[in-house]
Amino acid sequence: MSLLAVENLSARHGLLQAVSGVSFTAAEGEILALVGANGAGKTTLLRTIAGSHRAAGGRISFEGADLGTMRAHRRVQLGIALVPEGRRLFGAMTVEENLKVAGANGRRGRWTIETVLDAFALLKPLLRRRCGELSGGQQQATAIGRALMTNPRVLLLDEVSLGLSPVAVRTVYDSLQTVIAQGDTTIVLVEQDLSRALRIATRVACMLEGRIVLEGKAADLTRERITEAYFGLRRGEGGMRA
């Protein structure tokens, strides 16, 4: 059985249909990259799965149980954590406090401040610094570390590389490899950098105008096919499945 199943999910922003009839599954340890142009509905999809955005229709199930209208904090305690777009750290609090506040309210498990610092070594000298004073890369590392402190079974990563320098992106992704290497955390990754997404993903789903228009194993999809789906160059053919 898949760990996370999304069936015919819809979500709106007022009159705008941001996500329309999206279905996919993610098994334990799988890394699913969600790619698509700006406004494709990727962020809304992740926020709806995390419980931050109300679904207009469809079903999200975790280990077979329907999450229904369950609030975000209950989903975190089940094992679903979101690293939101723009990091959204508690800027007036220190790195350590950001990690602690998540640790105190999430699940118990392998991830503690020590193990997070082992994975994200760049945070070690920054523990007492306020998050508002950090660079983008340091903030992203803190945001991922904060999500890990809840010991998620499904980690939703929204735009990890957005606004970061190439060096910072490499540092964050290198650290993320430690999480991936554990093999037991399912990751749903929204990423604009297609090359980087393809490098770590086991599966890829491409969204266009709120729908998944291409889905398949990363190894089976060529960059050209993804690019075509990304820009809607094969419209009228319906959804594609590799």
Added chain:
Amino acid sequence: MMFFDQILQGIFLGAYYALIACGLSFLFGVMRIINLAHGSIAVLSAFLVLSLAEHFGISPFFALLLAVPVMAAAGFVLQRTILERSLRSGPLTPLLSTFGLAVVLDNSMFQSFGANTRSLAPNIGDLSFAGWSGPGGIEVGQLAVLTLVVAVALLSGLQALLTYTPLGRAIRACAEDPETAELVGIDARHVYAAATAIALVTVAIAGTFLAMRSTFDPYTGPTQLIFAFEAIVIGGTGSLWGTLIGGIVLGVAQNLGSQVSPQGFLIGGHLAFLLVLAARFAFAGRDWRGWFGVRSRAVA
């Protein structure tokens, strides 16, 4: 020496204002709610402590210990029944609903306790008037010193709670970004209810000191709200230690004003409040004018 004495007495009076203001400041800092029923709730606490003290024949301090869990529970219920629903309807609704609550509380207390003024001073023996004599004829009241000590202890306790405890960190997280707080597993509704409970515990303490240091009646609340509000605005909204500073500035201004004329007590305090407010507007105005200045030059 008399000037120094007035300053000193103003500091002690300011400590009481900090005590009454800290719950209002705390609630504003966490939920961005201005609780217009704050003063009325303080008077309600005073009546509760007085009733417990007289009914059981105990010291007001023991009565306060009994009142604290009652007020904490009342805070929890207040958040779940009124504040939470009001917050969903925008920032203006909590103002209206807490104003309505104040009216209901004031008139309910009038109905239950009558119009007579009351005080806990007779229940605390010598503490209400005992003091220490200093050089130059300076008198320092024991109750005033106790008020200052309790105010500093309460603010330190709140600061420690916010800094070092998981609940405090959760409160700060919710104060900064409640949606993201939910994303790290915090039940924001529960945290808000806990914060309101804490605020009402501080109100219970303030209400007890109000009743010990002066007389009160069912309609004393709005005056206390105004003093609390002025202390917060002077010290900086949502800042705990700023509340103490604001309270002291207000208390000193009132005491110095009372030296000018009998009506100067209130006028001095309001004047200090207005001066700080005007300074803030002027500061903000300078930015505003600067912004337009840059635009004008750019257009020219």
